[in-house]
Amino acid sequence: xxxxxxxxxxxxxxxxxxxxxxxxxxxxxxxxxxxxxxxxxxxxxxxxxxxxxxxxxxxxxxxxxxxxxxxxxxxxxxxxxxxxxxxxxxxxxxxxxxxxxxxxxxxxxxxxxxxxxxxxxxxxxxxxxxxxxxxxxxxxxxxxxxxxxxxxxxxxxxxxxxxxxxxxxxxxxxxxxxxxxxxxxxxxxxxxxxxxxxxxxxxxxxxxxxxxxxxxxxxxxxxxxxxxxxxxxxxxxxxxxxxxxxxxxxxxxxxxxxxxxxxxxxxxxxxxxxxxxxxxxxxxxxxx
Amino acid sequence: xxxxxxxxxxxxxxxxxxxxxxxxxxxxxxxxxxxxxxxxxxxxxxxxxxxxxxxxxxxxxxxxxxxxxxxxxxxxxxxxxxxxxxxxxxxxxxxxxxxxxxxxxxxxxxxxxxxxxxxxxxxxxxxxxxxxxxxxxxxxxxxxxxxxxxxxxxxxxxxxxxxxxxxxxxxxxxxxxxxxxxxxxxxxxxxxxxxxxxxxxxxxxxxxxxxxxxxxxxxxxxxxxxxxxxxxxxxxxxxxxxxxxxxxxxxxxxxxxxxxxxxxxxxxxxxxxxxxxxxxxxxxxxxxxxxxxxxxxxxxxxxxxxxxxxxxxxxxxxxxxxxxxxxxxxxxxxxxxxxxxxxxxxxxxxxxxxxxxxxxxxxxxxxxxxxxxxxxxx
Numbered sequence: 001x002x003x004x005x006x007x008x009x010x011x012x013x014x015x016x017x018x019x020x021x022x023x024x025x026x027x028x029x030x031x032x033x034x035x036x037x038x039x040x041x042x043x044x045x046x047x048x049x050x051x052x053x054x055x056x057x058x059x060x061x062x063x064x065x066x067x068x069x070x071x072x073x074x075x076x077x078x079x080x081x082x083x084x085x086x087x088x089x090x091x092x093x094x095x096x097x098x099x100x101x102x103x104x105x106x107x108x109x110x111x112x113x114x115x116x117x118x119x120x121x122x123x124x125x126x127x128x129x130x131x132x133x134x135x136x137x138x139x140x141x142x143x144x145x146x147x148x149x150x151x152x153x154x155x156x157x158x159x160x161x162x163x164x165x166x167x168x169x170x171x172x173x174x175x176x177x178x179x180x181x182x183x184x185x186x187x188x189x190x191x192x193x194x195x196x197x198x199x200x201x202x203x204x205x206x207x208x209x210x211x212x213x214x215x216x217x218x219x220x221x222x223x224x225x226x227x228x229x230x231x232x233x234x235x236x237x238x239x240x241x242x243x244x245x246x247x248x249x250x251x252x253x254x255x256x257x258x259x260x261x262x263x264x265x266x267x268x269x270x271x272x273x274x275x276x277x278x279x280x281x282x283x284x285x286x287x288x
Numbered sequence: 289x290x291x292x293x294x295x296x297x298x299x300x301x302x303x304x305x306x307x308x309x310x311x312x313x314x315x316x317x318x319x320x321x322x323x324x325x326x327x328x329x330x331x332x333x334x335x336x337x338x339x340x341x342x343x344x345x346x347x348x349x350x351x352x353x354x355x356x357x358x359x360x361x362x363x364x365x366x367x368x369x370x371x372x373x374x375x376x377x378x379x380x381x382x383x384x385x386x387x388x389x390x391x392x393x394x395x396x397x398x399x400x401x402x403x404x405x406x407x408x409x410x411x412x413x414x415x416x417x418x419x420x421x422x423x424x425x426x427x428x429x430x431x432x433x434x435x436x437x438x439x440x441x442x443x444x445x446x447x448x449x450x451x452x453x454x455x456x457x458x459x460x461x462x463x464x465x466x467x468x469x470x471x472x473x474x475x476x477x478x479x480x481x482x483x484x485x486x487x488x489x490x491x492x493x494x495x496x497x498x499x500x501x502x503x504x505x506x507x508x509x510x511x512x513x514x515x516x517x518x519x520x521x522x523x524x525x526x527x528x529x530x531x532x533x534x535x536x537x538x539x540x541x542x543x544x545x546x547x548x549x550x551x552x553x554x555x556x557x558x559x560x561x562x563x564x565x566x567x568x569x570x571x572x573x574x575x576x577x578x579x580x581x582x583x584x585x586x587x588x589x590x591x592x593x594x595x596x597x598x599x600x601x602x603x604x605x606x607x608x609x610x611x612x613x614x615x616x617x618x619x620x621x622x623x624x625x626x627x628x629x630x631x632x633x634x635x636x637x638x639x640x641x642x643x644x645x646x647x648x649x650x651x652x653x654x655x656x657x658x659x660x661x662x663x664x665x666x
Contacts (some may be wrong), residue, residue, distance in 0.1 A: 101503040101506060102473070103394060103431065106401065106431045109399050110400070125602070139601070139603075139632060139633055153548065154549065156600045156602060157552050158548070159549075159602055160549055160600055160653065163600070163631075183396055209548055209551060210551070213397055233552075235551035235552045236555065238536070238551070238555050238557075238558050239534075239554070244501075245532075245534060245550070245551055246532040246546075246567070247547045248500075248501060250547060250551070
């Protein structure tokens with residue numbers, strides 16, 4: 001089962017002819033992702049990594065059925081690329097690009113409300129259902145098929161956690177990097193709802209960080225409605241207030257946005273929080 | 289990116305939002321000259337990229353020329369929360385009848401553009417929220433629909449503004465602020481206080497503007513108000529070299545790929561009893577040049593006693609990082625011990641490169657962090 005993505009998901013790549021787009025098209029294909037086409041305006045008719053390129057999604061859709069799109073388009077053109085995918089009614093849109101303006105994301109998010117479109121990102125590593133398919137830039141070899149769902153605001157920190165899960169024998173159902181921006185397509189709570197209904201997922205690992213209140217919102221939801229064990233890790237205990245720590249969304253603007261406040265709130269609601277990312281498998285063992 | 293008050297007011301002028309008459313001075317003599325040629329009283333306001341300057345003595349009234357010297361000198365000497373005062377804004381003194389708080393915010397929780405207003409102008413909004421939450425009105429605006437008359441009506445009701453002429457001016461200011469937010473990619477525009485003065489005129493007495501870092505590339509004349517003044521010289525160098533860097537107070541320098549892992553590394557250093565000297569994310573596709581620049585920036589900090597690399601290769605390839613370290617060792621004459629954690633994509637190639645230089649590596653983040661901390665203890 002897993003969530004959002006499996007080996008049958010038909011994926012297109014927007015920005016397929018770029019350096020990152022073409023490289024990761026190759027990597028995704030090698031992992032088993034079912035890539036049916038690519039889009040780069042002005043490059044229609046070319047072939048990249050054996051994949052046919054079209055000028056627009058509409059043109060592509062005349063030839064192929066599409067379930068998902070992954071966007072590698074540079075910031076300057078990314079907003080139009082996202083709108084194009086949204087207007088084409090693609091059900092899963094994954095935005096890898098870092099640097100999408102917040103107010104454009106705000107409009108896009110308000111537009112898709114109630115439309116049955118899921119956006120992951122921007123500024124994210126994508127998602128992977130081990131042994132089936134990956135959309136994005138995660139290194140496939142560290143993942144293992146299994147029953148732990150992972151949702152994370154970070155990229156390499158996700159790899160760190162997954163690496164220790166895999167080494168400890170805990171495979172993953174689906175792993176999603178939601179992205180480091182202030183406004184993102186899917187927040188913790190949105191994806192927890194998917195994991196709740198997924199039979200394959202037995203427990204969920206949440207990897208949060210400073211800034212915003214998504215962890216607190218997720219905590220409330222878990223307390224009230226979530227039916228599986230959750231283990232969390234929050235990065236940024238040593239981050240100073242008011243400084244942006246790499247991710248655009250990783251900035252403490254109020255007392256409740258610190259790592260400490262988030263950790264306290266999670267623990268108060270009986271959700272275990274690991275002190276170190278490598279402790280997560282041990283805590284899972286005690287929880288499951 | 290935060291703007292200075294005077295830069296924010298420059299944008300207000302562009303959007304025809306009324307502000308008091310004022311002039312900028314960059315030193316004491318300039319300031320005194322301006323005051324001499326102004327109608328008194330005037331207000332001298334320190335220009336710093338932080339709040340709380342009033343309490344720190346950074347905003348003062350000058351009623352007579354006798355006072356001017358002392359006031360101007362005291363303000364130019366100030367250090368407000370680590371920001372030295374290098375510029376002041378000198379504005380006409382006004383007779384204020386009412387102070388209002390008004391702002392627009394990209395609201396990451398409600399995912400709307402939120403108008404916030406309160407009759408308690410002049411107070412920090414966080415304080416009002418704590419002490420008198422009922423004084424605050426928040427109006428969520430759908431960015432696809434924009435600001436409508438009923439949003440503004442609710443503001444008038446909340447603030448008890450019934451005078452037609454005032455309503456007209458107020459409406460105009462609200463609409464222009466909203467336009468600024470959308471056209472200039474603002475995360476925040478705040479006027480605190482917005483004042484009603486004698487003769488029923490409304491003016492923006494202060495400005496706080498934060499531009500979305502992702503939006504700056506889309507603003508045509510961005511260079512006109514670009515400033516890096518809230519960054520340290522090292523942070524500016526890092527920014528120009530495509531690195532994310534934040535200086536901290538410890539002695540273990542960190543070079544990490546990925547922001548989340550970089551934060552987790554700092555936290556782990558602290559967990560094992562050490563103190564991180566910085567946050568540094570070398571970014572995704574890291575060419576060797578980035579590693580060299582990262583080392584250069586870190587070793588400028590004389591507190592640093594050890595440099596810790598924590599690399600989990602994904603898009604970043606371990607051999608790229610290793611080549612960067614190799615080149616840095618060759619050209620930089622590094623005296624500090626290097627502790628290197630290397631795992632992931634092309635790990636073997638990376639380890640081989642470093643071994644040929646006599647540099648040990650580990651695949652374990654915990655081992656590397658513990659080692660770096662133990663080296664400080666020695």
